[in-house]
Amino acid sequence: MKRALLTALSVALVAVTGCSSAASGKEDAPGLASPAKKELAQRIVASAENGTLDWRSAYGYIEDIDDGQGYTAGIIGFCTGTHDLLALVEKYTEKRPGNGLARYLPALREVDGTDSHEGLDPGFTAAWKAEAKRPEFRAAQDAERDTEYFGPAVRRAERDGLSALGQFVYYDAIVYHGPGDGPTSFGGIRAAAVKRADTPAEGGDEEEYLAAFLDVRREAMGELHPGHDTSRVDTAQRRFLEEGNLDLDTPLEWEVYGVTYKVA
Template structure:
């Protein structure tokens, strides 16, 4: 998981239309459609408690607590604040059965207005989108599809230091083909996706193995976009055995 930073908005070196396009493509991978699904909540049986929204927040990490804390700042009286005592860092949050009423409370608060969605977007930008754009800038990845690949990888794998993380995948790709700054951006992105596909097929974290193996197809979609639409020119076709959608 990416470090907790105070930066919240999209990076200024990428226009809002492309930001939305990138997020919409990852939404398809996460919830099956380009539109965000803030009401998605499910226990995937991967040892991480509930998985929530198109961003894939999980209740056994600090992120869900951060969302509720921010939401409480925006909507002081709500039914989610009491769950902070059952979530990290105060509790593990891994057993969804112990989070009695959490799913209903989440849906109830979403129906109240846009503040819970705003809290989710702010935390997601801080944890996933901004670090992905910063990594792209640092490594010299300029293609829109490269920025999508970085965002989608951090979203799913996290930006920590474990062997399945974005950083580990990037390091392996650089060792294999060199830095994108050396005029090898496309070659680097192909290597990056190859490394990511291997991680999804054989992750070191055995608890996520079954779920991740089922998601290998998202790498195939990204590889196809890299080959045929690296600029993510609309309409972007997202098609595979599991996906068939279009992003404008």
């Protein structure tokens, strides 16, 4: 459910290891890339992206949610209008040329950057759902998520000295806004946030910095879609921050779009 057009960002996936959460005072606290925290992150994101904690059930998800970005699909909201869905299918087709989505590549290239369905209807949604039953396509979605979203977000957060919560705040922002540098993209949001508060790596207080980041992000969401529900910030991430849960420890309880979620 990204809300900004992806730029031509190509980040090679580097193995990301869990980092210490020095900001929280727990030197051995795992970062978001630790297996348990990464699983938790996918569940929280899925609550906002797909209305479920079962993020693996979303591989076959696809619909046009009338946000101006065409079809939104899969575990991270790949969109036909924001280049990442096209990139996913292109990479997947390089490895599996005969897959059921390959024949839609010309149409996907034509509609990239628009909300058009031209050349995709009526068969593309059925083809996506069918392909999503294949473990190879599910693995391709995982890899693209990690390469373009999870890995870059965690690495940037680590450089900024952020704990697991801060790493998640970055991850959810890059999923929703895309990794570009425009004012409503992840890079632009971070650039505005660091003007309001220092990161922990710069000697700042993490809670103050994250509060500033969430303020900027909420403003960006309103600029992109006036009146759009911002509860994934207001009653989820902001709640974790106000509770002082910088290590994103469970149990967790939050609300998104009026629905309460709990992880024990």
